[in-house]
């Protein structure tokens with residue numbers, strides 16, 4: 001994401017970063033430089049692999065693929081989808097996967113509150129046992145005009161909504177990422193409105209495409225991709241896909257999301273994919289597939305119009321495509 005008002009993040013990083021973090025980064029850079037040696041010593045212990053083996057949910061995967069959700073493009077290689085990421089909690093580059101390994105994803109408690117019959121806290125592994133797991137291949141289109149095609153595992157968000165039993169007054173579902181600046185260096189950059197927050201209307205939340213991701217490529221979802229629980233709403237830009245969720249809140253008030261707070265003219269609430277509506281600073285007409293490197297035309301609603309366009313028929317006054 002490129003934010004372009006003159007703000008703290010445009011100052012060279014050694015001036016805005018507290019000293020100790022700057023030194024930690026240099027230490028990390030050294031560790032990375034030593035990578036090939038470590039890799040040679042332990043060829044089977046790539047970060048993602050080691051995590052999958054120790055994850056208590058590892059035995060749940062792979063789950064059966066739902067043939068209804070496929071994409072007419074090649075799957076993005078796993079290595080690429082798991083090493084080219086946006087996760088600002090761990091840095092603003094795409095290469096945050098090593099830093100994200102510091103996130104501890106067990107125990108992981110998910111809070112469900114706001115306008116519900118009974119607020120609750122539930123452990124992720126207990127939740128996984130209650131939810132109907134399946135695999136879906138979805139196209140994933142970032143607002144920065146790159147995209148990938150990935151096999152997510154998880155469950156329909158509607159199953160979680162039914163489980164939460166929201167009250168009739170609920171109009172929106174707000175989802176929030178963890179906040180722990182001790183493990184997530186990005187969260188020490190206080191000019192960002194942490195924790196990362198996103199939301200959907202209740203109509204969107206119960207749409208059949210809205211999916212809670214718990215796995216990727218037939219394994220638990222890696223930390224850098226939002227373990228242990230992240231959202232996938234494939235007709236919307238990638239920034240709606242909030243990662244590493246700890247809280248669901250049902251409310252009658254439209255939330256202001258992370259990027260909207262930073263730059264409302266560029267990143268809105270609806271964020272539906274539309275090749276004809278340019279971002280203020282670049283075209284959205286095409287996208288680069290990060291697997292093949294090819295530039296391909298972007299589809300309206302990212303190709304999912306049959307599932308979702310009707311939801312917006314009466315919302316013409318809204319800024320739906322940003």
Ligand SMILES: Nc1nc2c(c(=O)[nH]1)N[C@H]1C(S)=C(S)[C@@H](COP(=O)(O)O)O[C@H]1N2
Pocket residue numbers: 001081084085086087088089141142143177196224225226237238239240241242243244
């Ligand atoms: N908590 C959190 N969630 C996030 C982000 C982030 O920075 N923090 N980035 C978003 C953006 S811009 C994109 S494109 C996707 C990237 O998901 P991926 O790394 O699995 O491809 O995550 C989204 N979810």
Ligand SMILES: [Mo]
Pocket residue numbers: 086141142143144237238239
């Ligand atoms: Mo994105």
